[in-house]
Amino acid sequence: MSKKVFIKTFGCQMNVYDSDKMVDVLRAAEGYERTDDVEQADLVLFNTCSVREKAQEKVFSDLGRVKHLKERGVLIGVGGCVASQEGEAIVQRAPYVDLVFGPQTLHRLPQMIEQQRLQRRAQVDIRFPEIEKFDHLPPARVEGATAFVSIMEGCSKYCSYCVVPYTRGEEVSRPLEDVLVEVAGLAEQGVREVTLLGQNVNAWRAPMSREQSDGELADFALLLEYVSDIPGIERIRYTTSHPNEFTPRLIAAYERLPKLVSHLHLPVQHGSDRILMAMKRGYTAMEYRSIVKRLRAVRPDMAISSDFIVGFPGETDEDAEQLIRLIEDVGFDNSFSFIFSPRPGTPAANLSDDTPHAVKLARLQRVQQTIDANMRRISDAMVGQTHRILVEGPARRAGVALPLKASGLSELMGRTECNRAVNFLGTSRLVGQLLDVRITESFSHSLRGEVQVEPASAAVSTI
Numbered sequence: 001m002s003k004k005v006f007i008k009t010f011g012c013q014m015n016v017y018d019s020d021k022m023v024d025v026l027r028a029a030e031g032y033e034r035t036d037d038v039e040q041a042d043l044v045l046f047n048t049c050s051v052r053e054k055a056q057e058k059v060f061s062d063l064g065r066v067k068h069l070k071e072r073g074v075l076i077g078v079g080g081c082v083a084s085q086e087g088e089a090i091v092q093r094a095p096y097v098d099l100v101f102g103p104q105t106l107h108r109l110p111q112m113i114e115q116q117r118l119q120r121r122a123q124v125d126i127r128f129p130e131i132e133k134f135d136h137l138p139p140a141r142v143e144g145a146t147a148f149v150s151i152m153e154g155c156s157k158y159c160s161y162c163v164v165p166y167t168r169g170e171e172v173s174r175p176l177e178d179v180l181v182e183v184a185g186l187a188e189q190g191v192r193e194v195t196l197l198g199q200n201v202n203a204w205r206a207p208m209s210r211e212q213s214d215g216e217l218a219d220f221a222l223l224l225e226y227v228s229d230i231p232g233i234e235r236i237r238y239t240t241s242h243p244n245e246f247t248p249r250l251i252a253a254y255e256r257l258p259k260l261v262s263h264l265h266l267p268v269q270h271g272s273d274r275i276l277m278a279m280k281r282g283y284t285a286m287e288y289r290s291i292v293k294r295l296r297a298v299r300p301d302m303a304i305s306s307d308f309i310v311g312f313p314g315e316t317d318e319d320a321e322q323l324i325r326l327i328e329d330v331g332f333d334n335s336f337s338f339i340f341s342p343r344p345g346t347p348a349a350n351l352s353d354d355t356p357h358a359v360k361l362a363r364l365q366r367v368q369q370t371i372d373a374n375m376r377r378i379s380d381a382m383v384g385q386t387h388r389i390l391v392e393g394p395a396r397r398a399g400v401a402l403p404l405k406a407s408g409l410s411e412l413m414g415r416t417e418c419n420r421a422v423n424f425l426g427t428s429r430l431v432g433q434l435l436d437v438r439i440t441e442s443f444s445h446s447l448r449g450e451v452q453v454e455p456a457s458a459a460v461s462t463i
């Protein structure tokens, strides 16, 4: 029987991607399969996040909960950003941990397990060995029509509040050919939609070829063009991009490349220039508005989502008002908002902060209510319109997938370009296809639709 690995993932999509890669390397080297049941596991891994204090503390309480599994020889490992920041200190605080590895050393997991077995003591490896990781990853096993592809690692922006440059290292771009080969491989396995991943994907730069490393550099706009030329790829998303390198070439890409979705996650963080400057974001609210305006000039239907931090040290009521105004003016769609969390080792952690927590909480609630109202308005306006969705699989009710009937109609779910789930009745052969649906109803977290025209390859007489 194959060995089993249980992975609990915290944090961003980079961590979700990395967790899949951990399974890939462990499967290739040691025949591990993933399990959702921690009691079945031979190896338990926590892929951690340290972006806010709460996320970090959660890891230690979760570790305590699996400690008893050690009695039957289970190995316990901690990876990700907390591991990267804390290193040895994790083993000191939780001596039953066997493996501590960072986001850039996850490909070494099989060797670390081997060493742990030989030496019978904890193994810690949290180095940043450049982009070596990608050269040691086996090809991904694909499930479904969507996939993530990491195009760069790390971040060199050093926003004053953020741990990421310290936990993931400086920005390093993956070579152009490697990204294209990976996307083409995914397309051959039936992937229709790729999401290009990185902390600031629009900072991606790489030589045009491995042989000519000192020649002309390709930029992110060119990478999008090449990905768009790959047969089988119908939709391209990316996350996250940064307002600073949102170049005219990138805006022009939206004019030329219909496969680029009309949905963009472009974190602004705040609407007050004073706060943006203290955050070291490198742009003003006006510059951000200008990007949005130019994007909507070429894509009038562009949905934009964002990240916001409220309660940054020194934030006044007027600053908070400016943020609300920006959210209303841009009409931000489904977005993330957080209360500032001081992170050890970052400059903002040393700023004096006299705003009471209750005031911060009230500001957060107002931000969230404003975003919710925007979302509702956008969803309601979609009723009666036709939208193209990528059918992901059976619809879910209360988190459980509804049965998929091999013949006849099932409740299916697909996603619009702006990432809304649309439930509709259709035949199972539509899974993995793009098709047009007319939106008939809108709810707070989903839409309902009716199939308009079926794709030729899935043509059936009734639906």
Ligand code: SAM
Pocket: 012, 051, 052, 155, 161, 162, 163, 164, 199, 200, 240, 241, 242, 267, 269, 307, 308, 309, 338, 339, 340, 341, 342, 343
């Ligand atoms: N690189 C992306 C960017 O700059 O927009 C996202 C990076 S971070 C992994 C995701 C989000 O976490 C940030 O956009 C920010 O809103 C939030 N965040 C980062 N550090 C934080 C902190 N110290 N306190 C609260 N929120 C934080």
Ligand code: SF4
Pocket: 155, 156, 157, 158, 159, 162, 163, 164, 165, 199, 200, 242
């Ligand atoms: Fe953190 Fe700023 Fe880098 Fe985003 S751009 S990961 S917020 S330092």
Ligand code: F3S
Pocket: 010, 011, 012, 013, 014, 015, 048, 049, 050, 051, 080, 081, 163, 164, 167, 168
């Ligand atoms: Fe968290 Fe690391 Fe991502 S700190 S948000 S897992 S880059």
